[in-house]
Amino acid sequence: MKLSVKRLMGATAAAALSLGIGAGAQAASHSDTFKIGLVTFLSGGAAESFGVPALNGGKLLIDMLNKGELPAPYDQKGFGGMTIEAVEIDEAGGATKQVQEFRNLVQREKVDAVLGYVSSGDCLAVPPVAEELKAFLVLYDCGTPRVFEEGSYNYVFRTAAHATMDNVSLAKYMTSRGIKVDSYAGVNQDYAWGQDSWADSVASMGVLMPDAKASTALFPKIFAGQYGTEISAVMREKPDLLHSSLWGGDLQAFMLQASARGIHKRMRIALAAGDHVIPQLGKKMPDGIILGARGMNGLAARAKGGELVDLLWDRYKAAYGVFPVQAPFRMWQGLLGVKSAVEKAMKANGGMKPTAEQMAAAMKGLSWEAPSGTITMALGNGHQAIQPNAIGTTKWDEAAGEMTLVDVEYYDAECVNPPDGVKAVEWIKAGFPGAKCD
Amino acid sequence: MDLLLVILVDGLIYGAWLFIISVGLTLVFGVLGILNLAHGSLYAIGAYATATAVGIYFAYGGDAFPLGSYIVMAFSALLVAVVIAPILERGLLRHFYHRDEVIGVLVTYGVFLILEDAIKLIWGVDPLFVYEPYDLLGMVEAGPLFYVAYDFLVIAVSAVTGFAVWYFLNRTRRGKVMLAVIHDREMSQTMGVNVDKVFLLAFGTGVFLAAFGGALTAPMISVSPGIGVNVIIVAFAVIIIGGLGSIEGAALGAVMVGISRAASVHLMPELELFIIYFVMAVVLFFRPEGIFVRTQTRKI
Numbered sequence: 001m002k003l004s005v006k007r008l009m010g011a012t013a014a015a016a017l018s019l020g021i022g023a024g025a026q027a028a029s030h031s032d033t034f035k036i037g038l039v040t041f042l043s044g045g046a047a048e049s050f051g052v053p054a055l056n057g058g059k060l061l062i063d064m065l066n067k068g069e070l071p072a073p074y075d076q077k078g079f080g081g082m083t084i085e086a087v088e089i090d091e092a093g094g095a096t097k098q099v100q101e102f103r104n105l106v107q108r109e110k111v112d113a114v115l116g117y118v119s120s121g122d123c124l125a126v127p128p129v130a131e132e133l134k135a136f137l138v139l140y141d142c143g144t145p146r147v148f149e150e151g152s153y154n155y156v157f158r159t160a161a162h163a164t165m166d167n168v169s170l171a172k173y174m175t176s177r178g179i180k181v182d183s184y185a186g187v188n189q190d191y192a193w194g195q196d197s198w199a200d201s202v203a204s205m206g207v208l209m210p211d212a213k214a215s216t217a218l219f220p221k222i223f224a225g226q227y228g229t230e231i232s233a234v235m236r237e238k239p240d241l242l243h244s245s246l247w248g249g250d251l252q253a254f255m256l257q258a259s260a261r262g263i264h265k266r267m268r269i270a271l272a273a274g275d276h277v278i279p280q281l282g283k284k285m286p287d288g289i290i291l292g293a294r295g296m297n298g299l300a301a302r303a304k305g306g307e308l309v310d311l312l313w314d315r316y317k318a319a320y321g322v323f324p325v326q327a328p329f330r331m332w333q334g335l336l337g338v339k340s341a342v343e344k345a346m347k348a349n350g351g352m353k354p355t356a357e358q359m360a361a362a363m364k365g366l367s368w369e370a371p372s373g374t375i376t377m378a379l380g381n382g383h384q385a386i387q388p389n390a391i392g393t394t395k396w397d398e399a400a401g402e403m404t405l406v407d408v409e410y411y412d413a414e415c416v417n418p419p420d421g422v423k424a425v426e427w428i429k430a431g432f433p434g435a436k437c438d
Numbered sequence: 439m440d441l442l443l444v445i446l447v448d449g450l451i452y453g454a455w456l457f458i459i460s461v462g463l464t465l466v467f468g469v470l471g472i473l474n475l476a477h478g479s480l481y482a483i484g485a486y487a488t489a490t491a492v493g494i495y496f497a498y499g500g501d502a503f504p505l506g507s508y509i510v511m512a513f514s515a516l517l518v519a520v521v522i523a524p525i526l527e528r529g530l531l532r533h534f535y536h537r538d539e540v541i542g543v544l545v546t547y548g549v550f551l552i553l554e555d556a557i558k559l560i561w562g563v564d565p566l567f568v569y570e571p572y573d574l575l576g577m578v579e580a581g582p583l584f585y586v587a588y589d590f591l592v593i594a595v596s597a598v599t600g601f602a603v604w605y606f607l608n609r610t611r612r613g614k615v616m617l618a619v620i621h622d623r624e625m626s627q628t629m630g631v632n633v634d635k636v637f638l639l640a641f642g643t644g645v646f647l648a649a650f651g652g653a654l655t656a657p658m659i660s661v662s663p664g665i666g667v668n669v670i671i672v673a674f675a676v677i678i679i680g681g682l683g684s685i686e687g688a689a690l691g692a693v694m695v696g697i698s699r700a701a702s703v704h705l706m707p708e709l710e711l712f713i714i715y716f717v718m719a720v721v722l723f724f725r726p727e728g729i730f731v732r733t734q735t736r737k738i
Contacts, residue, residue, distance in 0.1 A: 047663070226658075226659075233703050249660040252565060253660055261577065261583075284569060
């Protein structure tokens with residue numbers, strides 16, 4: 001019955017459209033659905049911080065798109081008139097399991113596209129399979145630059161900037177805000193994310209603040225939970241700045257333990273991706289913390305405002321009781337990127353449901369507006385996005401009873417991301433050649 | 439001098455926390471002969487129960503007597519032990535006492551998987567916070583640094599717990615009966631000891647200590663799914679260093695791990711993850727059964 005109503009509505013819409021523009025060939029496509037696999041962490045350590053907020057944001061946006069509730073240029077229902085149907089998959093279980101899940105999505109579920117993956121390990125493991133199956137794959141979250149710096153794909157795209165811009169922006173923030181840094185320390189997790197983040201930070205500081213010395217670099221185990229010794233080590237060193245890319249429960253525990261010992265009163269703390277713990281920590285996140293959100297996401301996007309941001313912010317908050325942090329923003333830019341590519345491909349093929357090849361051709365080098373700013377597929381031969389970034393400082397608003405971001409600095413995408421064909425670390429070490437900053 | 443003091447304090451804080459978690463694990467192994475892989479989940483349930491109970495306490499007027507939250511924490515751990523220990527021990531583990539130790543490991547691994555999902559079913563995936571007890575006692579100056587006084591409370595509680603367990607085992611009749619069961623289960627049974635009762639008491643105490651470790655940890659972390667997984671790995675290292683089943687061994691192992699880890703973080707941070715297992719390897723090289731366990735002749 002549900003299907004019949006959908007078909008009836010689709011047919012009505014198609015008939016109306018064919019009367020209006022005389023495109024009879026589109027009728028069949030408009031009655032169709034677009035099946036998309038959404039893969040993100042629904043269990044495990046990354047679920048609460050990244051996976052679940054992203055999926056919540058994705059479900060909300062898909063519902064709004066299917067009802068045609070977004071402003072132009074996204075006012076056409078679904079994807080090009082096709083109803084979006086999501087198939088949700090838990091990313092937990094490791095790369096081998098995810099490769100199998102991807103095959104299931106493509107070969108058994110017959111999805112038209114897959115949008116997913118938070119883990120860098122999964123982002124490196126799944127693309128070769130997408131190429132083998134000729135399946136349209138969009139990576140929406142993971143940060144490793146290696147996906148397109150070390151690989152080349154036809155059917156694989158990433159709609160979020162890689163992690164390089166997080167630490168380049170932080171270093172630029174120190175210089176532009178005149179923050180005195182003679183020495184800095186780091187507490188980052190002991191795996192690729194933490195190690196790369198610290199390496200990017202040291203390289204960026206080396207270029208922008210060459211007199212600042214990197215002192216203690218600590219790499220506690222992921223999900224360690226206890227940071228008393230690391231906090232003592234940093235406090236004993238007395239650096240001017242503490243850099244950290246901790247995330248999720250680790251960051252929450254670290255901030256609880258560090259702020260109780262007054263560490264934020266003795267040095268500035270810069271969190272490369274720290275916005276996502278604010279809904280949980282609230283006032284326990286001290287004022288004066290320099291905060292990134294891996295893009296112009298969350299509080300930084302709210303501070304800038306805009307029709308799309310305000311609409312999605314209010315709807316997300318109403319639906320889930322908390323404000324959207326970076327994860328839903330990245331899911332939104334991924335979904336809107338797929339929508340833009342699908343509709344561009346449909347324009348080119350006469351309104352038919354596009355094939356994976358047609359979607360890939362449409363997405364290559366594409367540029368679209370998202371709540372997090374203008375996203376451009378500028379790197380990796382048109383397969384890797386760059387996006388603007390923002391860094392701000394935390395300030396608790398006592399009257400409103402909520403955290404705000406003040407002294408926000410916005411960075412153009414081409415200012416904090418390397419040009420195409422240049423490896424991120426080499427670009428930083430060379431002094432950001434080709435960067436276009438206002 | 440300041441550096442040595444800081445290493446000592448950091449090491450004792452970490453070691454005290456580890457001891458409370460490890461002592462229950464080693465007690466259960468000593469009495470029941472089961473290496474309880476579900477110990478980490480029981481720690482996590484203790485943390486969740488505490489976060490819930492203390493949250494309720496402060497929501498219903500606990501601010502008037504905030505120190506009462508420490509009593510709530512202890513009762514939360516006790517409640518976990520009273521509810522879960524009989525179900526697991528009477529309902530499941532007793533069927534495997536006479537089987538190979540590997541079977542016990544597999545069974546408790548199954549329990550671990552079930553409890554991890556049960557936690558998500560009951561409390562969901564969103565983290566719980568109960569930081570009030572952590573801030574209550576203020577800060578303490580130790581050498582060049584400031585510490586949260588709660589950390590010293592954990593050291594004190596750990597010392598009292600260790601002493602209480604030692605006193606119970608060595609100075610009370612029930613404790614001596616338990617030692618007799620640890621030493622020779624079959625002979626104790628022949629002498630009229632109700633071994634089933636001893637097993638339940640030992641397992642209940644082990645569950646309480648695991649949950650109590652979780653209760654003490656809850657105020658300083660984000661209580662979220664998976665917190666018990668990493669704890670159990672380090673706890674195993676502690677009891678292997680000290681000797682499986684040895685209370686004194688757990689205490690010495692916890693202090694050795696705590697101090698060596700703290701020294702590594704302050705002096706050679708790149709060795710932080712390696713040092714715990716290096717200490718374990720060195721101990722096992724010279725004492726394959728652990729520091730406090732003598733090599734036993736095989737009974738036929």
